[in-house]
Amino acid sequence: MRKREHGLATRAIHSRGLSDAPGDPLVTPIVPSATFAFETAAEFTRVMTDEKYGFLYGSLRNPTVEELAETCADLEGAQAAQAFATGMAAIAAALFSNLSPGDKLLCPSQLYGNTYALVEQHVKRLGVEVVYLDATDAAAWEQPARVRYVETIANPGFPLADLRAIADTKGEGLLIVDNTFASPALCRPLEHGADLVCESATKYLNGHHDVMAGVVAGSRELVEATRRYRYETGGVLDPFPAFLLRRGLKTLALRMERHSRNALAVARFLEAHAAVERVHYIGLESFPQYELARRQLVDSGGILAFDVGGGREAAERVLDGL
Structure with a gap:
């Protein structure tokens, strides 16, 4: 089997x-050691010359x-x-x-x-x-x-x-x-x-x-x-x-699944909000490259952006209210 x-x-x-x-x-x-010991000079030479895989100095491996x-x-x-x-x-x-x-x-x-x-x-x-x-x-x-x-x-x-x-x-x-x-x-x-x-x-x-x-x-x-x-x-x-x-x-897959789910919910909420002019999120059907995103990525991730009506002052009020 x-x-x-x-x-x-x-x-x-x-x-x-x-x-x-x-x-x-x-x-x-x-392993915090910066240096590593060897039984013989010959073993040191083999590791030093990459003839043998091993640990010599922390900045190398x-x-x-x-x-x-x-x-x-x-x-x-x-x-x-x-x-x-x-x-x-x-x-x-x-x-x-x-x-x-x-x-x-x-x-x-x-x-x-x-x-x-x-x-x-x-x-x-x-x-x-x-x-x-x-x-x-x-x-x-x-x-x-x-x-x-x-x-x-x-x-x-x-x-x-x-x-x-x-x-x-x-x-x-x-x-x-x-x-x-x-x-x-x-x-x-x-x-x-x-x-x-x-x-x-x-x-x-x-x-x-x-x-x-x-x-x-x-x-x-x-x-x-x-x-x-x-x-x-x-x-x-x-x-x-x-x-x-x-x-x-160890939690990467779980986190990315939840990031994607939460971001999509937020993006849809923002897209329907009267004060939001535009939402940038690859998981939305309105995203210009939505079909490419579906083809190339397993999910949409947790990064999004949105444009608030009213200019910089309005955007800063939104940020300050988070």
């Missing part, structure tokens, strides 16, 4: 990348962080993953490990503010050509480029990138997707043709307002390049937040 494959909710709880801790504990322990990364790889449907100190550290690693002077980077015109600043102030300084495009117009992406970078659900504004359509334009280039506003519970970009996926784990993956972290997932080769970048630039995740994040992942 064929063994049934576990679903995402079960894997988020029970997926374990490392099982060699003393006593084989069900919960991976926090840490057991607690590695278990988290293995779980994230499983949830994303990836060969490998790496955890970072912040979401921006993960995004920077994904971009800088794949761009060189003279390359072209395609980005959506509506882009998370810090990512836009990174591209404008640091990526361009490398001599990389940057072209901003409409994420909703896949045909505009049909041009040669080393990297295409999009967000599953854009922050701000919420336009959706048709991941499969944009992936079909990449040729020999790479598609990197920021999946923060969806999480692997709602969308797995690697299944839609992406090469690397980035997550700000500070948000949905952790879900408890007590961790800052980021994740990159993809092929072993591409992820290994981000690991080297992380080591060389210092965006290493500490074991304690890695432990908290791993614990937060």
Whole structure:
């Protein structure tokens, strides 16, 4: 009888990348050690040269962080993953490990503010050509480029990138997707043709307002390049937040289901309210890309926005009344 494959909710709880801790504990322990001992110089050399997998120095690998990364790889449907100190550290690693002077980077015109600043102030300084495009117009992406970078659900504004359509334009280039506003519970970009996926784990993956972290997932080769970048630039995740994040992942599927249900109820209430001019939520039938959202995502998530009649003062009164 064929063994049934576990679903995402079960894997988020029970997926374990490392099982060699003393006593084989069900919960991976926090390993705060910055350095690790070896029985022989020969063993040290094998680990140092990557001939053998092992732990040498905390900024290279840490057991607690590695278990988290293995779980994230499983949830994303990836060969490998790496955890970072912040979401921006993960995004920077994904971009800088794949761009060189003279390359072209395609980005959506509506882009998370810090990512836009990174591209404008640091990526361009490398001599990389940057072209901003409409994420909703896949045909505009049909041009040669080393990297295409999009967000599953854009922050701000919420336009959706048709991941499969944009992936079909990449040729020999790479598609990197920021999946923060969806999480692997709602969308797995690697299944839609992406090469690397980035997550700000500070948000949905952790879900408890007590961790800052980021994740990159993809092929072993591409992820290994981000690991080297992380080591060389210092965006290493500490074991304690890695432990908290791993614990937060256990409720990811449940939280995303409830986020989606509650947000849809709020969005429908607001859409019917006389003082609200417009509601931006991908789960509403009135959302311009509603059909794409249904095709590309399992559910709609918890992020929405709305325009209040009466200008800034009216909007501030609404905020102050919450």
